[in-house]
Amino acid sequence: MFAKERQDDIVEQVNQSGSVKVKDLSLKYQVTEDCIRKDLAVLEKKGLLKKTYGGAMSIRTNPHLYSSLQRKDMNNDERIVIADKVISLLKNQDTIFLDISRTLVEVAKLLNQSTLTLNVITNMIEILDLLRHNKNISVIFIGGELNKERDGFWGGLSVQMIQNFKIDKAFLGVVGVDMNHGKISTYYVEDGLMKQAVMKQSQMNYIVCEERKRREDGQFIYGNLEDLDGMIVAGSLNKDDQKYIKEYDIDII
Template structure:
């Protein structure tokens, strides 16, 4: 079967059922899962499908990005495990960046009150949590507060990072692709995330499996600029191998 015919069958099935899975398509079309992953990536790049963990959905069927409150309830157990695993990457008496997001917010909940640490963040909810921790020296970046993420963005926040250098940055992303890097749904969020990575000696990406194998509109970093990825154990093996081949080590929580 030629690729064009395979692509048409994949699109037809996705539109009929609302979602397609790599393993199911490989079985139905008598090809390898790797071939299907390449097909889905090609269709995603053409704007015909959106890649998701283990499969894809038709364009236009992805839910809108929820606000912080809604995202707190999504994949809560996985985010908790990822945050606990990330604690091992927090340096003793060092300086860290916590990006905005629900998983990085879990790290803020877990930081002990007897371990001195300097934390830089542009997230208002994270800053509110850390302000009550007596062991934390907190620096909140200013700027326009984004209504969905409750994080400071724009020139003020970006300018405050000029000349800053920290030990470790803990970063989130809306979408992660081995070939197309890290991306998010908002251009101003992408700008600040890029600056956070530049300010850190080492960058740790925190993401559950639903963020992998897809892209969003605002690119902010190649995958090779990430030192460590911490993800839940449900990540597709093929996707994990693609990420590690691009540079960072993956740790499963």
């Protein structure tokens, strides 16, 4: 294998698993560890990965601020799988919070196909619109400052309103999950403060997390993995993420 082929393969591997080790790569490609270190140095200089002690990790990205409409069809297969798992966690008479999230829009669609009797609190307009005619579901809408790009409300008034409720289970959106450092983030400060307020009012807190979000970051850290009861994903975690998650007492669903 030529050096260029090996380096391309290393980039693909680090993007898939999140991190790699020099020792493992040396064994895989049957070259010296010093050779692998030189490969990693070249790839870091190109901005394709970040060198760490004994290996390398993928470069976490900050995604563009897509509007709710732009995000509508992104990764929808994953969202449907996650939404089905959310439904499995619910029981009759639960009071739940559904955050501003395209995945939680899929949850609302599934609720309309179910016979569950619930109290649903939300600050997302599309979720309100989907559930407003459901006779089995009592909907409480949280108002405040409208963010048209996100199709929902947040801000000081929203925080004040949510503080008046007791929630059994909160399902929160997330922009990025840093598995290594245990941080969860979102785009906007106002959105993050709203999520923090919801978490304080809820007995159980879950994030709905597509695979790509474990490689991305938002600008505002609104919590830690240890603040959560669970992370709901579409598939299984890779080996590195499984290793990191053991440090936190949360369920992977």
